[in-house]
Amino acid sequence: MSVIHRNRRLDRVFDSEVQRILDFVGRGIGVRIIGAPGSGRTTVVRNVVANLEKTGMAIHFISGLRTHRSIPYAAIKSLGLELRPGRSGVMDMADALASQLSKPGKHVLIVDDIHLLDNESLAVLESVRRRSDCPLIVTAPDSGPISRGQLAVMNSGREALLQLDPLHFEQVHTLVTQVLGSAADADTTARILTKSGGNPRLVVRITETAALSELLIMRGGQWQMTGDTLWNDHLRGTLEALLADLAPEEVTALHTMAILGTARVDVLQKVVQPDVLEGLERRGFLSVMDDHHNGPIAAISPPVIADYFRGQKTLRDRHLLRNKIAGALEGVPQTTQGNSTTADCLSRVLASLRLEKGNDDAVTARHFHDHSAARERTRYERWQANKSATNAAALLRVYWGAPVNVMRATRVCQETSTLNGDPNDILFLAITKAFLAIYSGQGVNTAVDILKGFAEHNPEQASTAEAAVLFINASHGRVAPMPEPSAEPQQPALPGLEGLVQSLLELYRFRPDAVLSLTEKAEDDDTFPHLRPFLHGLALFAAGRIEDSLVFALDWRAEARRNLDQFGVVASSYVAALGLLYRGYFEEAEYLMSSVFAMGRPGFVVDVLYDAMLRLAGLRHATTAISPSLSIASQARSEVPDVGPLPGIGKGAHELVAAETTQPSVFDRLAVKLIKRQMRSGYILEATMTALLCTCLCPGAPVLDLLRKILRDSGVTAHDQMMAVATAVVEGDHKLLGLLLKHYELDADNYQIGMLLRGALKRHVLEGNTAAAEAMAEASSMFAARFPSTNEQLSFNTFRTTPLTEREIEVAALAGHRSNVEIAEHLGISARTVENHISNALRKTGATSRNGLFILVGNSMAAR
Structure with a gap:
């Protein structure tokens, strides 16, 4: 329809939702799209319309308007039905619309904002729905009562439900990049997500108005905030429209909550009526979450609404509200809850993670920020009153995990008195000074000098300081080679931090069994309270005990939250x-990392893990044809080495996968070069993970030989089945491969083997080896039949240097199992046009057959 225009900013964000709706409509099933105001309901519908128009389907579009809700037939008359004079009743209009829907061809009826339709129009639609099996697409809010008239329209015929959830970090990153034209840094993206609550409309408006108000500026190729706020007066109209349907008592309740901030529910109920709170929660303006310390807490959602009320200049009302709050909160008792954690099974922790996925990242992130800010403020005031080592250590410990105030941390390190201080606090202060030197760009040598100076003046703690030096040198340079085994009796494990640092080096060297033997017995160290569980979880992963690692890590994460x-x-x-x-x-991993990104860049001890997760999150993106500028990995720091102590800390592996390499031999050469650099640095675990990834993406002999050597030298046997399969694949022994796959026993490498077979298939297609490709396709199909997986198979997309058009990809995706005539009928184009598209796609990709072309585009269509 000519009156519908696509919002290109949101196109890519809602690709998967639009494709799901198209699939339902193609099978004659209607769809109900529900979401909060600003969630993108209308944008999704417009994109669906644009896609359906390409197929030649007749679209009948009705849009509900708030101002027309009380005007009879206002909505249905927008269709421009041809009516006989004097015949304008419900049945007359229903006859005219039903007549249009009965015309030859495929039809779809679309109603945007059905809750805003007048009753007469709903009556017409109910009558039409009883006569026609035309699929219906409707949008409606995800909260609030549904009238009988609306139910009568929606519940006729088959219907699927599509819920539009708040956007997560990666989606917000993509949308902000599209609005601004280039990426924003991680902190800016996190702040926009936090303030918008993942609401697409608010993401766009906050970004646009912040740039308009010069609250965002371009520095170093990325957009960054100029201050500590994104609120500006240009947002006022957007927020007023969002709050337009609220009752006066609900607006007053939000104003009260904006003054009070994040608070316990029992506290809120003292100043706001419970039924008002329930109404706000039902409408999505109030988010409730559990707090381990204080019980259920509530906060305004989206959080930018709180900025709106705090920015108002109605001082008299605010004074009255403040007095009311102060009077109601006198003597409110504090409550605590018990602490319990369990490590049960993978299905349990995955179910918990998927359940958490429906929560609001922005509210959780803001709660973390409020808690950290309150602790930091209290401890800083305590330190100002008494600049002792104990008070300094308490404050600086906040900065190890929470966002850092560099100026304040530097001042504390410089002005704290260590006279008569606790030795452990003084040691912690010295280690923090070293980490802060690295974080602020002074370099590793400066950090090492700080610790060596401390060791000289505190000989009783020299061994612990030397362990910290070893930790810093190994994590920012290279690991010393593993000592040769000797005939002397094995030395007992070192205590405390010294022993944990030795275990860390063993992890870098890819000796997980040695790490597990210590971490299963050792206790947490006071200086590095999270080092032992971190080592234990990673050692389980490195040893091939992936499920044990996941259960351990997700239980630990739940407790930390x-x-x-x-x-x-x-x-x-x-x-x-x-x-x-x-x-x-992938979906669970992307949500989990998105929830971390939403909190913004963390403290100076774990910020390298934050960057590592940005690169890990960008790996799947790196195998697609999407522009690299949209990759979430672009937000990671670029001034880091190619190799690092753990996967993702060095940028080399991500850049290797993201590079525009179309020849497998070139990829092999670059991969071998990177893996050998990792091995020379002593980072054998990272080299192993890189070799595993490269072998599965594009299996080749040079990388496989390196991987085999690493596993043999490390004594790790968990990947033996996969290595046997990989060897048969690379050597082209298809008979042996068939036997191995037939007798394969399910293990942790099940997904990797599926990826390996798919990678080999694509490699043979690219190299023009038709016979090998057919054999690999058969092996891949057999393995998939034995072990069906709902997870997307990660594999290279080969269209980076010679991109196909959207229509060429659509045709190629059907070329493997449909004739030109069938494709033409499905897409609503001529068979000659289909033939031209296939010829162009074969020329661009280098594929030698229709089936080969279908295999090559499979990855780009997999998510759909």
Whole structure:
């Protein structure tokens, strides 16, 4: 329809939702799209219309308007029905619309904002729905009562439900990039997500108005905030429209909550009527979550609404509200809840993670921020009153995990008196000074000098300081080679931090069994309270015990979230993300990492893990044809080495996968070069993970030989089945491959083997080896039949240098199992046009057959 225009900013964000609706409509099933105001309901419908128009389907579009709700027949008359004079009743209009729907061809009826339709129009639609089996697409809010008239229209015929949830970090990153023309940094994206609550309309408006108000400026190729706020007066109209349907008592309640801030529900009920709170929660303006310390808490959602009320200049009302709040909160008792954690099974922790996925990242992130800010403010005031080492350590510990105030941290390090201080606090202060030197760009040498100077003046703690030096040198340079085994009796494990640092080096060297033997017995260290569980979870992952690692890490993460421990959340999420990605749980992994990104860049000890997760999150993006400028990995710091101690900390692996390489031989050469650099640095675990990824994406002999050597030298046997399959694939022994796949016993590498077979298939197609490609396709199909997986198979998309058009991809995706005539009928174009599209796609991709072309485009269509 000519009156509908696509919002290109939101197109890519809602690709999967639009495709799901098209699939339902293609099978004659109607769709109900529900979501909060600003969630993108109308945008999704407009994109559906644009796609359906390409197929030649007749579209009958009705849009509900708030101002026309009380005007009889206002909505139905927008269709421009041809009526006989004097015949304008419900049945007359129903006859005219039913007549249009009965014309030859395919029809679809679309109603945007059905809750705003007048009763007469609903009556017409109910009558038409009883006569026609035309699929109906409607949009409606996800809260509030549904009238009988609306139900009568929606509940006729088959219907699917599509819920539009708040956007997560990666989607917000994509949308902000499209609005601004280039990416914003991670902190800016996190702030926009936090303030908007993931609401697409608010994401766009906050971004646009912040740029208009010069609250965002371009620095170093990225948009960054110029201050600590994104609120500006240009947002006022957007917020007023969002709040337009609220009752006066609900607006007053939001105003009260804006003054009070995040608060316990029992506290809110003292100043706001419970039924008003329930109404706000039902409408989506109030988010409730559990707080391990204080019980259920509530906050305004989206959080930018609180900025709107705080920015109002109605001082008299605010004074009255403040007095009311102060009087009601006198003597409110504090409550606590018990603490319990369990480690049960993978299905339980995955179910908990998927249930959490429906929560609001923005509210959770704001709660973490409020808690950290309150702790930081209180401890800083305490330090100002008494600049002791104990008070300094308490404050600086906040900065290890929560966002850093560099100027304040530097001042504390410089002005704190260590006279008569606790030795452990003084040691913590010295280690923090070293980390802060690295974080502020002074370099590793400066950090090492700080610790060596401390060791000289405090010989009784020299061994612990030397362990910290070893930790810093190994994590920012290279790991010393593993000592040769000797005939002397094995030395007992070192205590405390010294032992944990030695275990960390063993992890870098890819000796997980040695790490597990210590971490299963050792206790948490006071200086590095999260180092032991971090090592234990990663050692389980490195040893091939992926499920054990996931259960351990996700339980740890759940406990850290309950304790509002950002350090623990970031560290546990990194371990869990590795396991989820290894098993192909991409949606769960992306949500988990998105929840970390929403909190903004963390403290200076775990910020490298934050960057690592940005690169890990960009791996799937790197295998697609989407513009690299939209990749979430672009928000990670670029001034880092290619190799790092753990997967993702070095940028080399991501850049290798994201590089525009179309020849498998070139990819092999670059991969071998990177893996050898990782091995020379002593980062054998990272080299192993890189070699595994490269072998599965594009299996080749040079990388496989390196991987085989690493596993043999490390004594890790968990991947033996996959290595046997990979060897048969690379050597082209299809008979042996068939036997191996037939007798394969399910293990942690199930997903990797499926990816390996798909990668080999694509490699043979690119190299023009038709016979090998057919054999690999058969093997891949047999394995998929034995072990069906709902997870998307990660594999290279080969269209980076010679991109296909959208129509060429659509045709190629059907070329493997349909004739030109069938494709033409499906897409509503001529068979000659289909033939031209296939010829162009074969020329651009280098594929030698229709089936080969179908295989090559399979990855780009997999998510759909």
